Amino acid sequence: MATNYWLVKQEPEAYSWADFVKDKTTDWTGIRNYQARNNLRQMKKGDVVFYYHSVSEKQIVGVAKVTKEHFPDPTAKEGDWSCVELKAVKALKVPVTLEQMKADTALAEMPLIRHTRLSAMPLTAAHAQRLLKLGKTEL
């Protein structure tokens, strides 16, 4: 099965990459947006997930992997919501900033840029390779 690529957004003030690394794995809970939820549900074990710090940093800082496919979000008191379990894999050697991504023709089509409010989104393999290159990082 081919690996899929994703990008999730998080405000570093709420749960930073550093927190994630310390925890090693985390349940990606709290998604309350239908489109993002549907994306979460399509994540497969072993898929690669880029980790984007929004608001105060606006850059991709690390790479994670899906370790558990979607299950009901335990933090949701009502409604039909899902989460996945992610494992921190490695930080990018060089963070890739929003500014860089906007300026890069290979990345300007990413949902991150066109749909700024979406908190979990699919990436193409081409996007992923480009991001790794810009981040000077190999998986």
Place this chain on the structure above:
DNA sequence: GCCAACGTTGGC
């Protein structure tokens, strides 16, 4: 089922 009002997110 449409659309206006409102709330939230995120870039600047």
Place this chain on the structure above:
DNA sequence: GCCAACGTTGGC
């Protein structure tokens, strides 16, 4: 801190 963009809600 402000404001634009977007998703969601609720009245009709």
